Amino acid sequence: MPSILEDPSTKIPPPTKLPPMLSPRKTHLKDQTPVTLYPITNGASALPHELVSLLHREFTAEIEAGCTYPMEEPMDLARFAEYWFGTFAVVAVVDDEGEGNGLRQGRDWERVCLGTFYIKPNYPGRCSHVCNAGFLTTGAARNRGVGMVMGKTYLEYAPKLGYKYSVFNLVFANNVASIKIWDRLGFTVIGRVPGAGRLANSEELVDALIIGRDLV
Template structure:
């Protein structure tokens, strides 16, 4: 379930505001349940960058994100990033990784696992604008292909609404939610976001013969 992002895949990410830097290390893992009501999910805040994660997990998420870009339906990029660029782009500010909960929950950094079986997805949180507007944040979401249809996107969306205000952000903007992506639209509508703008014919997507509009979603964070 990709979210929506102000895409700049070349330059370093915008600096996080002071409240973000102060509060990020205090955040704790979040627990939730998938829509089947049985499988538990652990959502881990990642504040130490990609080096704080098992290398196999970073490689797996890079492969998943690359495949999503190559499908050409949800993200605006036309070419996949290198692994090194992905590490900084996704984990350079703040990110969350969602895993099926296991008996050793809480030990994400201690050993490798079969990530295709246990990793549901990931999202990041960054400032959407610099400086005096940096209290407005933005996020990008990725649901792993093997985990789709299980409610992982909504679980991550709920976690985003918990973590973003704790990082000091006051408002959320999603810049590019493509109008032909009903899964994302359903999640954001259900979580209290509002369409605050529309960009006509914003994208050339692989799943549409016509140019696709992009919705701009916003929500107050509390």
């Protein structure tokens, strides 16, 4: 469920408002699997190394597939960890009621990790109240409604972080599943970049949609 994303080599300063204490969000997938979405405010070091490594592999595979993200070369693990978790992120895992912290060491991450997303300013300075997000679902999450669950969580957390408006800069027009999710969550197309993407799943250049929604 990607929705992209500024140039990963550019580091936009975080908003001046520090993240508040946000509680994990508990919900269910469409197959009734219980899931918990954990806010991550202290960087990748707050997570088990094996979990970050899994997410790095999943993100690398997404880039190499060449259909959803604009980057052509994968990041190394350290760069990914800084890029994805450097401002504010969320990790979705299968709930294990009664077993303690769902992000503890030693879990079978390939089975229980469902996805992740980050939230960061789309612009610096006086425009930093407009946010952007990047989403990644894992192999364990396919066709289980994880994208919708993460989208709803994004809309809950982003305003609490002080953001007033959300912009997704490059949602490729042939990414039908992602577009359907954002349409159902009240986003609208506010712009189009003709022929923006040279994607592996199209012989022709693909338009990119700019999608936005008020968060207030």
